Amino acid sequence: MTNHAEIIATEKQDAKGANPPIIWPQKANLLPKEIFVRPDVFEEELARIFYGKEWLMIAHEAEIPNIGDFKTTQVGRVPLLITRDNDGEINVYYNACSHRGVQLETATSGNKLRFRCPYHSWLFNAKGDLIGCPNKPGDFPSDFDKSNYPLDRPRMAIVHGLILVTFNPETPPIEEYLEGYIDKIAQVFGGDGNLRLLGAQKVVFHANWKTFHDNDTYHAGLLHTAFQMLNWSGGSGHQTANARGHRSYVGEVTLPEEVNRLKDPSLIEFKGEASECSSASVRLFPISGMTRHLNTIGIRFANPISVDETEVHYTYFGRAEDDEEMIRHRVRQASNLLGPCGMVSMEDAAVFHRLHTAGTTPGNAVFLKGVTDDHGIPEEFQQSDEAANLPGWEHYRQTMGYPKEQS
Amino acid sequence: MKQICSDVLSKIDDLQTRYIAVIDAKDMEGWLSTFCQVAEASYVYTTAENLRANHAMALVMDDNYQRLQDRVTIVNKVWPGTYADYATRHFVQRTACRDMGAGKYEVESNFMVMTTPEETGRSTLFATGVYFDQVVVDKDQALFLSKKVVTDSSVVERFMAYPL
Numbered sequence: 296m297t298n299h300a301e302i303i304a305t306e307k308q309d310a311k312g313a314n315p316p317i318i319w320p321q322k323a324n325l326l327p328k329e330i331f332v333r334p335d336v337f338e339e340e341l342a343r344i345f346y347g348k349e350w351l352m353i354a355h356e357a358e359i360p361n362i363g364d365f366k367t368t369q370v371g372r373v374p375l376l377i378t379r380d381n382d383g384e385i386n387v388y389y390n391a392c393s394h395r396g397v398q399l400e401t402a403t404s405g406n407k408l409r410f411r412c413p414y415h416s417w418l419f420n421a422k423g424d425l426i427g428c429p430n431k432p433g434d435f436p437s438d439f440d441k442s443n444y445p446l447d448r449p450r451m452a453i454v455h456g457l458i459l460v461t462f463n464p465e466t467p468p469i470e471e472y473l474e475g476y477i478d479k480i481a482q483v484f485g486g487d488g489n490l491r492l493l494g495a496q497k498v499v500f501h502a503n504w505k506t507f508h509d510n511d512t513y514h515a516g517l518l519h520t521a522f523q524m525l526n527w528s529g530g531s532g533h534q535t536a537n538a539r540g541h542r543s544y545v546g547e548v549t550l551p552e553e554v555n556r557l558k559d560p561s562l563i564e565f566k567g568e569a570s571e572c573s574s575a576s577v578r579l580f581p582i583s584g585m586t587r588h589l590n591t592i593g594i595r596f597a598n599p600i601s602v603d604e605t606e607v608h609y610t611y612f613g614r615a616e617d618d619e620e621m622i623r624h625r626v627r628q629a630s631n632l633l634g635p636c637g638m639v640s641m642e643d644a645a646v647f648h649r650l651h652t653a654g655t656t657p658g659n660a661v662f663l664k665g666v667t668d669d670h671g672i673p674e675e676f677q678q679s680d681e682a683a684n685l686p687g688w689e690h691y692r693q694t695m696g697y698p699k700e701q702s
Numbered sequence: 703m704k705q706i707c708s709d710v711l712s713k714i715d716d717l718q719t720r721y722i723a724v725i726d727a728k729d730m731e732g733w734l735s736t737f738c739q740v741a742e743a744s745y746v747y748t749t750a751e752n753l754r755a756n757h758a759m760a761l762v763m764d765d766n767y768q769r770l771q772d773r774v775t776i777v778n779k780v781w782p783g784t785y786a787d788y789a790t791r792h793f794v795q796r797t798a799c800r801d802m803g804a805g806k807y808e809v810e811s812n813f814m815v816m817t818t819p820e821e822t823g824r825s826t827l828f829a830t831g832v833y834f835d836q837v838v839v840d841k842d843q844a845l846f847l848s849k850k851v852v853t854d855s856s857v858v859e860r861f862m863a864y865p866l
């Protein structure tokens with residue numbers, strides 16, 4: 296799938312092989328399409344964004360609820376190991392042995408309190424301490440001390456159970472980074488971070504990571520036939536977006552009185568007080584987010600694989616206090632409503648792919664819905680405005696250091 | 703173990719081949735007709751990873767006959783026109799069959815599905831895995847009481863419109 300992107304990149308390279316600079320259009324509602332398809336842009340994004348001054352969501356505590364549970368994941372190309380140690384504490388390590396750097400754990404999840412590196416048999420506990428390393432007297436330098444070789448850790452933070460990491464020492468503290476969004480995250484989770492893991496739907500989109508993240512609220516009534524067919528409309532709602540590129544959405548959901556097109560209406564049934572029936576979502580820059588739709592609670596952990604592949608783990612949760620019937624309902628609803636085969640989301644995946652395929656055409660993508668001033672970054676948004684993505688794009692432009700076109 | 707007579711096996715194999723023929727033809731009514739018309743009929747698609755971890759979440763959970771009927775509506779009425787279409791080619795091979803009594807059999811089959819997206823015209827592997835089926839056999843034919851599709855891959859390629 297790299298061919299389109301590589302072709303355009305090669306054609307644009309000058310005789311010395313350098314990549315031409317990205318010049319951002321002056322109007323605030325235009326995006327240069329080439330940022331979605333150029334491999335050199337992707338490499339720069341890893342350095343400036345994913346390994347830069349951003350916090351990245353990698354897991355929720357509820358995924359590793361028991362002592363000894365672990366999960367492995369990646370941020371960009373960096374493998375990480377997340378453990379719950381025998382004190383019940385969460386730890387995040389670079390998934391690499393502190394000796395010669397062999398990847399320590401290969402399973403995506405499991406339960407163990409000891410991690411043995413196969414190469415020279417160094418043994419680590421879930422706290423990252425080196426607790427064993429076979430050697431005879433005289434093998435190692437005389438000042439060798441096991442306590443100097445723990446697993447290396449990135450900075451980590453936990454917000455309502457959500458585990459985030461950053462690789463940059465200058466990233467602002469998490470409270471500052473998520474200012475105004477910490478309560479919104481709790482709201483999406485249904486009050487707080489007391490969740491219970493139900494499982495995941497994993498998908499690889501053949502599309503750039505920004506295409507996935509830019510997916511807006513504007514298309515729901517247009518792309519998703521189910522909304523029209525079921526006469527299912529959103530009530531009032533509103534969006535927020537800030538200069539760090541985080542955004543949120545809260546909206547009422549009014550369910551049709553009669554579901555006559557579906558024989559099993561439980562797919563869109565809401566269990567609970569009708570007044571609580573709302574949709575809520577938070578998307579954090581650069582790539583991941585969480586949503587609550589009807590009775591589904593989901594976190595979308597996304598990671599850029601390459602310029603034209605993005606892997607997303609739609610991970611679903613119940614609330615800790617749920618009874619078995621509620622858990623069953625959440626599982627049945629999430630399974631058929633959302634994800635890469637979901638009734639109201641399969642089409643998203645199909646659109647990402649088509650956006651990406653056509654991303655090699657010249658020119659700009661245009662944002663219109665909710666744009667009132669095409670030179671200013673909007674601060675107020677209606678429920679389904681695509682303009683709410685623009686503050687995030689301005690943050691992206693600045694982080695990437697792309698200059699604006701001079702008039 | 704009790705020997706299963708060749709008549710039963712041949713009805714079960716006919717059902718499997720009819721199943722793959724109707725889905726490759728995108729004949730959703732035909733797909734529905736391979737299931738018993740009983741309330742508890744079910745079609746579930748999940749991954750080996752979810753199964754290993756004992757997670758109930760699936761990619762598709764049509765766990766009653768009404769949901770099977772709704773799947774036909776979703777594929778035929780909700781999604782058309784929104785995705786770049788693709789053809790599928792299924793291959794199936796029975797690997798085990800157990801007699802559960804009262805005309806019911808548990809059948810396991812390996813499957814492989816190739817996909818040919820219309821825009822590239824190039825065939826690639828879409829999924830491999832195992833069908834865990836409960837099949838009811840009477841004097842005329844065999845039908846699925848339940849079909850559980852478990853893919854080897856934990857990651858779906860792009861999206862999936864037609865049942866596997």
Ligand code: FES
Nearest residue numbers: 392394395412415
């Ligand atoms: S690299 Fe891990 S023990 Fe040597």
Ligand SMILES: [Fe+2]
Nearest residue numbers: 515639640643
């Ligand atoms: Fe959508």
